[in-house]
Amino acid sequence: MAYDELSTLITELQSSLQKKQLPAATALLSRAKRALLQLNALIPTPSTAPQLISLAREVLELGAITSLRQEDYASFTRYYQQLQPFYDTERHLQATHSVQQLNLNTSQRSKITGLYLLFLLSIGNNTDFHTVLEGLVVEASLKGHRVEDDPYIKYPVELERSLMEGSYDKVWRETKSERVPSEDFGIFSSVLVGTIRSEIADCSEKAYPSLPISNAKNLLFLDSEGAVVEFAQARGWILRDGRIYFPQAEAAQTEQAEKGASGSIIENAVGYARELETIV
Template sequence: MSSASKAASGPEYELQAVIRRLRTLLTSRDYASAASLLTQGKAHLLRLNALLPSSNTPRAHLILAREVLEAGALTSLHLRDMDAFVRYVQQLQGFYVLPESVLPRQGDNASKITGLYMLLLLSRGDYAAFHTVLETLEVGGDDRPGRVEDDKFIQYPVRLEQALMEGSYDRVWGETKGNRVPAEEFSIFSEVLVNTIRLEIASCSEQAYPSVPISNAKNLFFLESEGQVVEFAKERGWTVRDGRIYFPHQEQEGLASEKDILTTSKQVIENTLGYTRELETIV
């Protein structure tokens, strides 16, 4: 067999064919087929000794490996396999830390996948890991100037985390809508984040009011219908009658402490209701 024929049938050539097919499957949103094909892609990377980067790995193989792993991360995300997504992210870190002279950053999805990983940590309430990732990102430098400040994929989870820390749940909800989401994959976490703030507002409501009208509760808890409000109320153990939701009475120890809790809770609720009404007016 000639050297040209060997090249056309070797693992690198086969890997390139797999990657072309992966691109097609991802474009057509056939994530189940892409997941099956990824197994072949990683097998070819093993044969090329490129699944993990080393000083002996040719640049061409590093580029191919990075694309396969990035495809794996995005595929796992669309299939809602968060454990697999995390494993791909961890594998990609070895490629993302390589200097530009070894692995060009042109064409990579480093900031997008890092931003998605940060959003996953945020949705799980793992703020310590979130800030660890944020602190390790390059703030400046010749390779990626202003990465944190200017990168839309990184700034998106940063804005959400700030809003959550401030208790600005209306801002969190607003960030999950429309063109504020920097890429399709980020919207995968929207329902998780909205559910997080829904539970927080539910807790505030229980402390701030004896009852609320169902009509207000729909906006307050970011639900689509009054039927969903009733179901949510049942899950929380609330009583629904005469068009209102009644919260279980909770004894608070210490009047000063109770006053502070109620003031804070009412402010959160009023801000949220005001924001949702503004959005309804715009729509």
């Protein structure tokens, strides 16, 4: 298959994704990957033509986006890993000024990397999150930049900082705000909010004997008191007289010790309850 035919497939694939036609995008993606296999371009080598490297990278990036929109996170991870040697090769070619045939303006590296960081954050993989981030920090510093200069990277970095501080309200606000870099980043919003909700629920059980259902609605970022009841029942909490009663701690001494660790987070969150009431 000639380069122009592969370029046509990429254009059709981009169009299908813009129209949210995922089945069509999946079929086109399979054809494009078969073409790359025939051209021996699924892995870049020193003999791979720069133009072909660019086309192959575009196919894999579109594959990553397609997988993400299908919520196939295992496939998205594989695409991210496949892309790394292409990004390394293009950076090398750019550094050596051999970029005449590279279509670097089409690269979605920042977006794909930001999405991967957000994915790691959503599953609680802090080790890999910081490993990837440290590499980005080094690369940016060599260019005299900061990673926060890139909005696609800044978004997951700031969310991670808020999570580490226990500022769950900030995370919730960011997932709902116009500062979300693109629609694809919103895919992880429900996952992140679910993680936050579970963290707050765990801390609440340790920090308080009970809470009003009305406060719990805002505290847990739920849309209604009915949703609170459903969530509480799933957690095995006791509902009585408009309040949620948490299971008793195994020992008062243990409860007191744990309250010091978790209480500050919950105290901050409860303080936001009334303010959030106008939003939720």
